[in-house]
Amino acid sequence: MNVAGSAANLNEAVKELLAAWDATRAYWRDAKAVEFGEKYIDSLPSDIAKALAAMGDIDKILKKIRTTCE
Numbered sequence: 001m002n003v004a005g006s007a008a009n010l011n012e013a014v015k016e017l018l019a020a021w022d023a024t025r026a027y028w029r030d031a032k033a034v035e036f037g038e039k040y041i042d043s044l045p046s047d048i049a050k051a052l053a054a055m056g057d058i059d060k061i062l063k064k065i066r067t068t069c070e
Helices: 003-025 031-041 044-069
Strands: none
Touching: 003 031, 003 044
């Protein structure tokens, strides 16, 4: 699998996770749920955006390496 495919898989997995979290929040509404959301879920979109940007940079570097080494 290439970097772009891995990035797409990561993006889809995060979408599924956030949808599952939304469904979970319908039933789990105590202070621990809030704590869990703040600690693990709330920062995910920005963290994933940074990871996807880095993966894009890595993909460009790998393409340049492949082109140079051919």
